[in-house]
Amino acid sequence: MAELGAEEIDTQNADEEAIRVTDLRKSFGTLEVLKGVSLTAHKGDVVAIIGGSGSGKSTFLRCVNFLETPSAGQIIVGGEEIKMRPDGSPADRRQIERIRTQLGMVFQAFNLWTHRTLLENVIEVPVHVLKVPRAQAIKRAEELLDRVGLGDKADVFPSFLSGGQQQRAAIARALAVDPRVMLFDEPTSALDPELVGEVLTVIRDLAAEGRTMLLVTHEMKFAREVANHVVYLFEGRIEEQGPPAEVFGNPKSARLKQFLKTVG
Amino acid sequence: MGTSWSAFAQGEKLMFDLRDLMKPHRIVLMLIFAAIVVWCAYTLRWDWIPTYAPLAIEGLWRTIWILIVTTVLGFFLAIPLGLAQAIGPWYLAAPAKVFCTIIRGTPLLLQIWLLYYGLGSLFPQIPWIRSSELWPYLRQAWPYAVLALTLSYAGYEGEVMRGAFSGVNKGQLEAANAFGMPRLTMFRRIWLPQAIRNVLPTLGGETILQLKATPLVATITVVEIYSVSSRVRADTFIVYEPLLLLAVFYMMIAGVITLLFRRFEQQVPGRATGK
Numbered sequence: 151m152a153e154l155g156a157e158e159i160d161t162q163n164a165d166e167e168a169i170r171v172t173d174l175r176k177s178f179g180t181l182e183v184l185k186g187v188s189l190t191a192h193k194g195d196v197v198a199i200i201g202g203s204g205s206g207k208s209t210f211l212r213c214v215n216f217l218e219t220p221s222a223g224q225i226i227v228g229g230e231e232i233k234m235r236p237d238g239s240p241a242d243r244r245q246i247e248r249i250r251t252q253l254g255m256v257f258q259a260f261n262l263w264t265h266r267t268l269l270e271n272v273i274e275v276p277v278h279v280l281k282v283p284r285a286q287a288i289k290r291a292e293e294l295l296d297r298v299g300l301g302d303k304a305d306v307f308p309s310f311l312s313g314g315q316q317q318r319a320a321i322a323r324a325l326a327v328d329p330r331v332m333l334f335d336e337p338t339s340a341l342d343p344e345l346v347g348e349v350l351t352v353i354r355d356l357a358a359e360g361r362t363m364l365l366v367t368h369e370m371k372f373a374r375e376v377a378n379h380v381v382y383l384f385e386g387r388i389e390e391q392g393p394p395a396e397v398f399g400n401p402k403s404a405r406l407k408q409f410l411k412t413v414g
Numbered sequence: 415m416g417t418s419w420s421a422f423a424q425g426e427k428l429m430f431d432l433r434d435l436m437k438p439h440r441i442v443l444m445l446i447f448a449a450i451v452v453w454c455a456y457t458l459r460w461d462w463i464p465t466y467a468p469l470a471i472e473g474l475w476r477t478i479w480i481l482i483v484t485t486v487l488g489f490f491l492a493i494p495l496g497l498a499q500a501i502g503p504w505y506l507a508a509p510a511k512v513f514c515t516i517i518r519g520t521p522l523l524l525q526i527w528l529l530y531y532g533l534g535s536l537f538p539q540i541p542w543i544r545s546s547e548l549w550p551y552l553r554q555a556w557p558y559a560v561l562a563l564t565l566s567y568a569g570y571e572g573e574v575m576r577g578a579f580s581g582v583n584k585g586q587l588e589a590a591n592a593f594g595m596p597r598l599t600m601f602r603r604i605w606l607p608q609a610i611r612n613v614l615p616t617l618g619g620e621t622i623l624q625l626k627a628t629p630l631v632a633t634i635t636v637v638e639i640y641s642v643s644s645r646v647r648a649d650t651f652i653v654y655e656p657l658l659l660l661a662v663f664y665m666m667i668a669g670v671i672t673l674l675f676r677r678f679e680q681q682v683p684g685r686a687t688g689k
Binding site: 250254255278323 | 595611
């Protein structure tokens, strides 16, 4: 698996903010899951979000592209603020649809469209949402599938593939929109242990070529290796954050120490 | 892309069927069946056939035509009916629910009669309808037959589609949402195809039930294949032969429907168990 589309990444403006989240809050009924989380990722940043179950890390990621409606807060993607109503729901459906196409999401359960082949999955959004000419989208999709090691599976339906293969295809699908930021929601949690490696390899390549990523993960070793910023969430708040060497090597908060001990 | 796969699957299926037919017990069964056919042909009366053949062909054609029109129209009505019940606001969901409940809870014969004798006798009293372009059609029986059967199919399939829409995996829709797919595109590209795919076997069965509901329109003077057999009986006092032939016709149409839906099902592969 060669590096993924390194040529397309603009290395200038490395300081440019890819995404800025300010004071994000989310309640389910009376239960407040996120109690004001702020996070900024610059272009090329790989931000790993770690935390125990129920810490709000997945909810945070799903609020960023409004799969969950935040209760309050501000989200700015590529300098454009997402317009929100007072209750946190998106005010402008067109805008949220446009911004979502800049956020390539990879799900824990892959969520490939089961009635379409891998190639059709990868070209679906470029052709039917972004209106890229079909031939061009197919060419690009074939390249992407090649790069995640699935060039020979283009005409296969997802259910005939292993979890690892499906997740790699899902990554290709997310790359096909050429996203400003990639969102990974526990991409290896649903995989058999022996399939985790192949997916991590693909993500590692993406990090190496400077893709901006928010990565919710349980793989601490991996987070330490690929991320340049680690955020530890505890009960809906950022308990500690910093460079991976600091967060993993010299944790300050007692809760983080405890957490790192339990996840090994 | 899917075509090569399904062609392959079908080829394999056909060969499998042929080998299956050549088993000894099947051959015996086929011989017994052939004997029954030959016995019927020689001992029963078929001399009425030439006289009634043109009428029978016309009736057969009308049965098929009514079946196709009402299932297609009914299905297109069933999509919004199902969608309204699955995700609609209460003011759409409630009427859809009421409609499906009434259709499913009352005999089709009653619906046909209510439309034909009720609505059909109301229209002539309204002057502007009598003078409208539609009047030549509204005085005939077949529009009421088509309407009743269409509404019936829509009512049953509306309920089926409600389940189908609700049953589509949420992750599939979430992925479409996450990539900024507009709602209509998502419905057309992801939600509807997956919903239909999941209920194709049910729809096949329901279409056969619809076929067997068509004789009811004979009661409002629509001349379809069943009413032709009644005519033969009334004219000639031959009872069983026309009914036997009628049964054969219905079985043949049902067989074609089964084959058609099997083909549809093969054209939507993607399930690991689909082979």
